[in-house]
Amino acid sequence: MSLHLGEISYTNILPFFHYLDRQELRNRGVQFYYEVPSSLNHSLAEGTIDIAAVSSFAYAKNYDRLCLLPDLCVSSKGKVRSIFLISKKPITELEEARIALTSASATSIHLVQILLKEFYHYDTIHFETVSPNLLEMMKTYDACVLIGDDAIKARREHTQYYYYDLGEQWFTHTGLPMTYAVFAVQKDALQSHPELLSYLSEEFAHSRDKARNDKYKKLAEDVSADMGGAPSFWESYYKGIHYVFGEEEKRGLLYYYSLAYKYGFIDKPIPALNIWGSGREVQSSK
Ligand SMILES: C=C(O[C@@H]1C=C(C(=O)O)C=C[C@H]1O)C(=O)O
Structure with a gap:
């Protein structure tokens, strides 16, 4: 077998x-x-x-x-360099934002919600899970989360957005590594x-x-x-x-x-x- x-x-x-x-x-x-x-x-x-x-x-x-x-x-204990919240606005200005989450992930799409709720105290952000396509996501949403090779490629090719590394965010707020x-x-x-x-x-x-x-x-x-x-x-x-x-x-x-x-x-x-x-x-x- x-x-x-x-x-x-x-x-x-x-x-x-x-x-x-x-x-x-x-x-x-x-x-x-x-x-x-x-x-x-x-x-x-x-x-x-x-x-x-x-x-x-x-x-x-x-x-x-x-x-x-x-x-x-x-x-990672700090930056992971392949998991990002990619945003048109700074992370401190996301009240009532609409955020697209990559359908390829489970850990990171919950990590971003935890970070924004627990450490930024947002409760009015709207999240939706969609296919990982940066340009499509940014057409209709204020921000998105990409992971893995999609995230590495986005960081390399689309520098006009704010990039927040979720490993770094987690470490800043907890002092712990993220798995x-x-x-x-x-x-x-x-x-x-x-x-x-x-x-x-x-x-x-x-x-x-x-x-x-x-x-x-x-x-x-x-x-x-x-x-x-x-x-x-x-x-x-x-x-x-x-x-x-x-x-x-x-x-x-x-x-x-x-x-x-x-x-x-x-x-x-x-x-x-x-x-x-x-x-x-x-x-x-x-
Ligand atoms: C470091 C990464 O970790 C990945 C993130 C995962 C998730 O968010 O569910 C799952 C597996 C890991 O390969 C990455 O994709 O960049």
């Missing part, structure tokens, strides 16, 4: 995937699915995918059925494929460590050839992202979940993260 693995179709996740021996994994029964985060979140919730890097928000939504792989995440993606696995799959999942988890960590030990040089060159942008941009982009799920990242994520609960984005509080193989739970610091 094969194991269905979801891969986010953005460059930010590549350190975990670039150096994987995909043929070896296919030989062992892994099937790859390449999708934007919101589709992977959906597939994981439906049970059609066994394991994936998904929006950290999606883990909270399906908390009872999922476990996290230890040590792996996509986080956008985690590796979540169905509890059922842990029963049916424990050895393969353990192998896969180690392979993700090896790929990440290889990319980091090379200071992201080779990865940056490959991404630049594929996507444009200078290799130096990609090197510093990767260096700004935290790929290790440490204690501070977990605290930041639990605080995000507590605010997501406060504003009704999730139905149940998340008291702790269930991390596979760690034999322990991490309590919320709040």
